[in-house]
Amino acid sequence: MHKELKNQVCQANLELQKQKLVIYSFGNVSGIDRASGHVVIKPSGIPYDELTPDKLVVLDLNNNIIEGDLNPSSDTPTHLELYRKFPEIGGVCHTHSIYATIWAQAHKEIPAFGTTHADYFYGPVPVTDIPTAEEIAHNYEHNIGTVIIRRFKDLNPLQIPAVLVAGHGPFTWGKDASEAVEIAVILEQVARLALDTITLNPQQKAISQTLLDKHYLRKHGENAYYGQKQEK
Amino acid sequence: MHKELKNQVCQANLELQKQKLVIYSFGNVSGIDRASGHVVIKPSGIPYDELTPDKLVVLDLNNNIIEGDLNPSSDTPTHLELYRKFPEIGGVCHTHSIYATIWAQAHKEIPAFGTTHADYFYGPVPVTDIPTAEEIAHNYEHNIGTVIIRRFKDLNPLQIPAVLVAGHGPFTWGKDASEAVEIAVILEQVARLALDTITLNPQQKAISQTLLDKHYLRKHGENAYYGQKQEK
C-alpha cells in the first residue's frame, strides 16, 4: 500500500540525518497521497539508522491509523492539520535544526536579509505565537498546527513554505516530502546567515521589496527564468 | 570480571569521540554494577584510539582498585561520589564539550529556552559553585562531586541528568554508561541552541512551566506517550 510514497518519505527522512539537521530520533517527515487522503509518516522515537519504508505509518486525515505496527510520530496531528488547511502541499518536515531553532527560541521571525532568502521565501519566515495554556493542555500537537494556521491567515503557504513554532522549532513543507526537506536545508542556511548578519549589523534592514520580487519571481511563477525550462 | 559492563563502558567512551565531544584523551565515562558495587571506568590519559575493554579499571565505591593495570581516570573520585549519592543512576560521563563548557566557564545555568531542552531536562541545567580553596587543596576530585551534590540538594537527578561544574565542564548521568553519553550529546545541542538564543535576544525568558511540563512529561514518567510503548 502506497509503496512508492513510503519509499519517498523514508528517503526524505534519511536525508534529514545526511544533511545533519537531526540527531538521534529528532525530526520527522511525512508525505500525502491526495487521492486517497492517506498520509505516510515516520514512527515515533525510531533512530534513523533503523528506519525502513515498511516501518512507516499510514494514517487518514482524521488521525486513524490505516496501516503500520508502530506508533506514528507524536507530531502527527500537526502534520495532519497542515495537510487539511494547506490543500496544495504534499509533504511536511519538522526538525530542531540548530539555526532555525535558535530563531524559534528567540521568538523572532527571520527577516529577508539577502537574495539567498528571497530565492526561496517571499518575505520573512514567520514565527507563531506560543500556544495558550489551554491549547497546551488539550490536543497539544493538533494545536501546534492551529497556531501555525492562525499565523498564516494572511500568508500564502506556497510562497512562504516554512514557519518557526515559538519556543520549539521549524516546520517546512513543499509539493512532496523531498521538497519539504530541501526547504528545511535552505531554511537552516538562511537562518544561519541571518543570525550573524544581525550580530554584525544590529540595525540591518531587510532587502527592498523590489529586490525581493526580482529574486523570488525569477525562480517562481510564470515568468521564472532560473534553471532549465521544464515541459509543462 | 564484569565483561559485559566493560564492553558497554568501552563502547560508551568510544562514542564520545565519534560524537566529537572530546579530543585526544579528554573526557571519561563509567558504569556501575549495583549488585557488586563495582565501577568500571576509563584509564587516565589513554587516547581513544587505543582504548579496549581490557584496559578499563574496576574499582569499588571506596576508591579501591579491584582490577586493572592502569591508573583510573583522575576524575574517578567524582564519579564515585555521584554513584554513592545518586543511587538510581548507572552511568556517568564527563567531557569538556565546547558549548556545555562555555556555559560552565561563564558560570551560568542553561535556561530551558525551548522544547528540545524540555524533552530531556525538567528545568534549567544547573551550574555548581566553584569549590573552595580548601576543597581544591584536599581531595579535589572528590570535592567536585561534593559541589555537585550540594547543588542538587533540592533537585531530582533523574529529572535533571546533567550539571555544569563552574570553570570546568559538564557531568551527565543516566541509567547506564550509554545513556549518560546520550545525555552529554543532547546537552551539547541544548547548550549550543541556548547560547545563540540569548545572543539573538538577550531578554529571552525560559519557556513557561506549562510547556516545560508538557514536553518533559510526554517523554518521561507514567503518562509518557512519545516513542513506542515498551513492555513493562
Place this chain on the structure above:
Amino acid sequence: MHKELKNQVCQANLELQKQKLVIYSFGNVSGIDRASGHVVIKPSGIPYDELTPDKLVVLDLNNNIIEGDLNPSSDTPTHLELYRKFPEIGGVCHTHSIYATIWAQAHKEIPAFGTTHADYFYGPVPVTDIPTAEEIAHNYEHNIGTVIIRRFKDLNPLQIPAVLVAGHGPFTWGKDASEAVEIAVILEQVARLALDTITLNPQQKAISQTLLDKHYLRKHGENAYYGQKQEK
C-alpha cells in the same frame, strides 16, 4: 570545442562543493579563452553531482550561446561584464558562502584585520551599492556587473580579487577558474576571521599599511619571496 577549458571549469565548479562553499545548485564558476573571447560557464540549476564538462555552456562576450543544450547560469551576464571590464582576469566565481555572504548582507566591507587577509587582498574587500530599482528592473544580472565595476573605479582588480555584492554574496576572480575558486575559499576564511575579530573587539582597527604592504608584497609582484621561484 574548448575541451581543456571545459574540464578545468567543470573541475573548478566541483571544487566549490568539495570545499563546502555551496549546497544544492548554488554558485557558479566560469573561465574564458581570451583568444576566441569564449566563456565557459555552469548551466543554470544543475546539481553538482550531475555536472560533467559536456553540460557546460559556451558563450561569446555578447551573451550569444555558441555551444550547449542547457541554459547558462542566470548569473552569466555578471560574469561577462567582469570579463569585459577586467581584461586581465581568466576566471570568475560566485557563491553564497556563509561568512562572505554575512558581510554582504550586513552591507559592510571586510577590513584587513590580519596578515591572512593581507596575504591575498591588498586592502579591504569592498562591498557594492545595492543596484537601483531601475537597475533591478532591467538587465538585473548585467547590472550586478555594473555595480561591481562602479565600485572598482579606483581599485585594481588584480590586487583585490573579490567583491561583496550588497544584500547578495561574493564574486571572486583570478587568472583562471581554479584560482577564482581558491580566492573564494580564502575569502570565506578571511570573512570568518573578521566576523569574530570584530565581535571580540568592536573597536578593532585594520592592520597598518606597513604590515599590509609587507605581507601582500612578499607574495605578489616582482619582489615576492614566498613559495618556490617559478621559471619566468
Place this chain on the structure above:
Amino acid sequence: MHKELKNQVCQANLELQKQKLVIYSFGNVSGIDRASGHVVIKPSGIPYDELTPDKLVVLDLNNNIIEGDLNPSSDTPTHLELYRKFPEIGGVCHTHSIYATIWAQAHKEIPAFGTTHADYFYGPVPVTDIPTAEEIAHNYEHNIGTVIIRRFKDLNPLQIPAVLVAGHGPFTWGKDASEAVEIAVILEQVARLALDTITLNPQQKAISQTLLDKHYLRKHGENAYYGQKQEK
C-alpha cells in the same frame, strides 16, 4: 640525513591538515636536532597533499641551508629565533587556525577561563606587540621572533607553550614537532571556548590561581598524577 626527524616533522605537518588547522599551504612545523643544531622545516608554499619527508629543508641555526632543493618556509627565521632563545624546546608550529587567529587579530591575550586552559597553559596565552615599522622593514620574519621573545621576558616558555602574534596568528612549541602540533590543537580549542565564554558573560574573570595551580600541576612537574606514570 636526519631521516627520523624528517619523518616526524613531515608527519607533524600533515597532522595540521588532518586536524583542520590549515587550508592550502598555510602553516608550518619544524623540529630540531639539538646535537647538530640542525632544524628540519616545511618548504614554502607546498600543499600538504604533496608533502613528503624528502621535500623538507634542513638548516642550521644561522639560517644556512644544509640540505634541500626547495626554499624553506618564509617563516623559518621566526622558528630559528625561537630555537635559539628557548633552548629547552624541540619543535615549533605556526598556523592561522581560526579561533587562535581571532584572538591574535583582536590583539587580546586569552584568559584562563577554565580548567581546559589550565591543563595546558599556566596562565593566559599572551599576545605580542605589533612589530615596529623598522622591524617590519628589515628582517621581518626574524623580528616576529624578536617580538615573541620580548613578550616572554618574564614568562616560562615551557609553562606557556604558545603565543599570539598580534594581527597575525599563533605559534606553539613543545619537546618535539608532534607536541608543538598537539599544543596548537589544544590552543584552538581553548581559544574557541574563551571567545564564546566572554560573549556569554563579558564580565567573566579568569579562574583563581588556586584552581589554575591545581589543574596545571596535576598534569605537569614533579607532583603530577594525571595519566600513567612513565619510567624516568
